[in-house]
Each structure stands twice: as structure tokens, then as C-alpha cells.
Amino acid sequence: MKQRFTALSFLAALLVVATFAATAFAQDATDTLPAHPRFARLLPHLTNDIATPATPLTTWNGSFVYKGVTYRYNMVGTAPSTGTSTTVPVFIIPIALQYKTGTTTTTFNPLTKQSNGLSALANTVRSPIFQNMDWIAGDGTTDLGTTQYEDAFQRGNFWGQVSSAPGYHVLLGGPKVAPVQTIVVPPADGSVGNEFGVKVGLADINWFDVQIQAIMTKVKSIQPNTLPIFMTYNVYLTSGGCCIGGYHSSFGSSAAPQAYSHFTYIGTPGAFSQDVGALSHEIGEWLDDPLVVNTNGNPVQCGILENGDPEEVFANYGDFPYTLNGFTYNLQDLTYLEYFGAPTSTSVGGEMTFHNNPFHLSVCSQGG
Numbered sequence: 001m002k003q004r005f006t007a008l009s010f011l012a013a014l015l016v017v018a019t020f021a022a023t024a025f026a027q028d029a030t031d032t033l034p035a036h037p038r039f040a041r042l043l044p045h046l047t048n049d050i051a052t053p054a055t056p057l058t059t060w061n062g063s064f065v066y067k068g069v070t071y072r073y074n075m076v077g078t079a080p081s082t083g084t085s086t087t088v089p090v091f092i093i094p095i096a097l098q099y100k101t102g103t104t105t106t107t108f109n110p111l112t113k114q115s116n117g118l119s120a121l122a123n124t125v126r127s128p129i130f131q132n133m134d135w136i137a138g139d140g141t142t143d144l145g146t147t148q149y150e151d152a153f154q155r156g157n158f159w160g161q162v163s164s165a166p167g168y169h170v171l172l173g174g175p176k177v178a179p180v181q182t183i184v185v186p187p188a189d190g191s192v193g194n195e196f197g198v199k200v201g202l203a204d205i206n207w208f209d210v211q212i213q214a215i216m217t218k219v220k221s222i223q224p225n226t227l228p229i230f231m232t233y234n235v236y237l238t239s240g241g242c243c244i245g246g247y248h249s250s251f252g253s254s255a256a257p258q259a260y261s262h263f264t265y266i267g268t269p270g271a272f273s274q275d276v277g278a279l280s281h282e283i284g285e286w287l288d289d290p291l292v293v294n295t296n297g298n299p300v301q302c303g304i305l306e307n308g309d310p311e312e313v314f315a316n317y318g319d320f321p322y323t324l325n326g327f328t329y330n331l332q333d334l335t336y337l338e339y340f341g342a343p344t345s346t347s348v349g350g351e352m353t354f355h356n357n358p359f360h361l362s363v364c365s366q367g368g
Helices: 120-125 147-158 203-217 275-287
Strands: 040-041 046-047 059-066 071-078 086-090 090-101 104-108 132-136 141-146 169-172 180-183 190-194 199-202 227-234 235-238 240-253 258-266 317-323 327-332
Touching: 071 275, 090 190, 090 199, 090 203, 090 240, 104 199, 120 227, 120 258, 132 147, 141 147, 147 169, 147 275, 169 199, 190 240, 199 203, 199 240, 203 227, 203 240, 203 258, 227 275, 235 258, 235 275, 240 275, 258 275
Parallel strands: 040 240, 046 240, 086 169, 090 180, 090 227, 199 235, 227 258
Antiparallel strands: 059 071, 090 104, 132 141, 190 199, 235 240, 240 258, 317 327
16 A cells, blocks of 8 residues: 655653552452453543633534434534645653552553564554555545545545545644653552453553643643644553543633543554554544534434444454554544434445444444
8 A cells, every 4th residue: 555654753842750649549450340342531621711712623513414303513624525634733642651569560661662673652653543545445446545544534434525625634743752751550540450361551541531631731832723642552441440442532721622532552463452443443533523612522313423432342343454564553443424324425435434344334323
């Protein structure tokens, strides 16, 4: 497949390595609950201040009618019919979680080398999430363009308009990568376990969310028109049990909320959230539901517009392999707007998923 690469950028501001105190959010420290692959979406933490809002994320509003009900949504970028391109600046903040038991210290670090000799962090930046490939739609014939994975998905999602307005794109800027932030996980909030055959760190999602919000408030260049992505390695978040591979949310001023996302990179092929599988899931859901205008989420027939959740129950957790620059990445399939009830004229070929999932899906048949 065709491919292009951009240079790795580094965040100029030096972030402080910190140790955080324990919180009241307990998790399954004994690791006795069965592993269940899942993703999460935390409710936004917003304030009704009257200060002049910072530059908001570029979004557009649309709607569709299903069974006589109008469903309105807010998505990243501009309306597909405009044929314009939007690029969102991105920060990647790698988080190393450290666990101390007696005299033993175990650290799960995104700088860990992978099978190709590069770190998990480097592989993420070199992945089709940020680099270009030539994408053919699930119908096997329609060329969606040489672009990034999420942009190709969104072009297919609105192909009924994009086919006549090919200049439409929603792109992620070359990521600015921060220094690794090391956080010590208190025993009350996490432990080392073994899930899906992998030695992993476990951490309560609510405790973790407090830590990364604190980091975001210290980096002045992170503004509402950007997307900060927090990356962990061989870590699963927990909430009443394991295993959460990633989540997205927003916080700050209700006038211009700061959207953000987390994903974990599991270095064992075939395990849940392998390489950038979780990242492809979370960016896809941020793209269609960034929690900016509809701060309670984009409502649809099956709840909220989570376009990755219906796919994680399928083989390989809904991931499809793609090789770029000699490394095989696993990218999760994402559901088109038809799955949520939009007319079949919306997506390419009236399909329900980016990969035209061979399983027979119907509107909201796997939840949302």
C-alpha cells in the first residue's frame, strides 16, 4: 500500500515526573474477577465559567431521522459536503506506571522495545493512525484515498457527500510527543496482574483520570482545539474488574471543553488492545462524539454514538491487520452512521462498517 511518513516531533515543555497520593477509588487489587475486554467513556467534568473561551475544537452539527425520531450529532471537522480539510493538532503523552511491592519495583513503560526493534511509542507514531496509506472501502472497489486510517473511515462514513466533495478530510497533525511521565500507582488503586496471558499493570480508571487531568492543566500548549492522547504500555484500566483498553472524555470550561483520550498499547500480538488497536477505537469514537457541544454524548437509538464498541465482540476484538513499513498493526473496525439508523445513502455502498463486517449487523444490534 502507498505510504508517507512525517517527522517525529517532541514537546518543548518539560513535564515534571510525579508521584501521586492514593485516592478513595479502589479497584480489584486481588485480580480475581474474570477479564472482560471493553472500552469506556467517562462523563465530562465541566465548569460553567464565564471567562472568554479558548479556541474551541473545530466541529460541525448534523442529524438523521430513524423511525420518526430526529437524532442530532456533533462531530470533529467540517461538514463533509463542504469538501474542506481540517487538521487537529495532537499531543502524545506517554505514561509509565510504576508498582512497588516491598523491595520490588515493576514499571510498564511505552519506551519498551517491540519485535521490530522500535519502542511501542515509536511504533504508534509510525502507525496508520498518523501516517498515510491507500485505503479501499469494504466493498473492495471504492478507493477512499491515500490518507490516515480515521480519515479514511470518516470519508467512507459520509461517502454519499464526500464522493462529490473529495477535498473533505479530518486529519491528525504530526504528534508532538512529551517526555515519559512516571506515576507510582498506590496499592489501593492498582496492582500487577496477568490478563490475556500478559503480565500487566492494573489501575483504577477514576484514579488514573485524576492524574492525567492534572498533567493537562500544566501544559499550556494543550488547548481545546487540540487532542491530547495519553498512552500506557501493557496496562489495563479497571472499574469493578478488568480490562479497559482505553477511554475518552472532556473537562474544563463548558464553553470550550477540552477533549482527551487514553489508550493502552499491549505488546503481545493477539491480546486485547494489541499495538494500536485501542488507539484506533478511541480516535474513531472521539471523531464521531468528541463531547464538545453535546456534552452528554451524541444520543442515538442504541444509547450513545460509540462507533467502536459494537465491533469488539468479534474475532480478534474487531481488529484487522495492516502492514506498514515492515510492522503489522491491528486496527479496529468502526461502525458507520447506518448502524445507528442513518439512511443507507450516507456511507459508501450503504455499508454498516468500515471493513464491511461479514457478520450480519442490524441497527444497534450490538449496542452502542
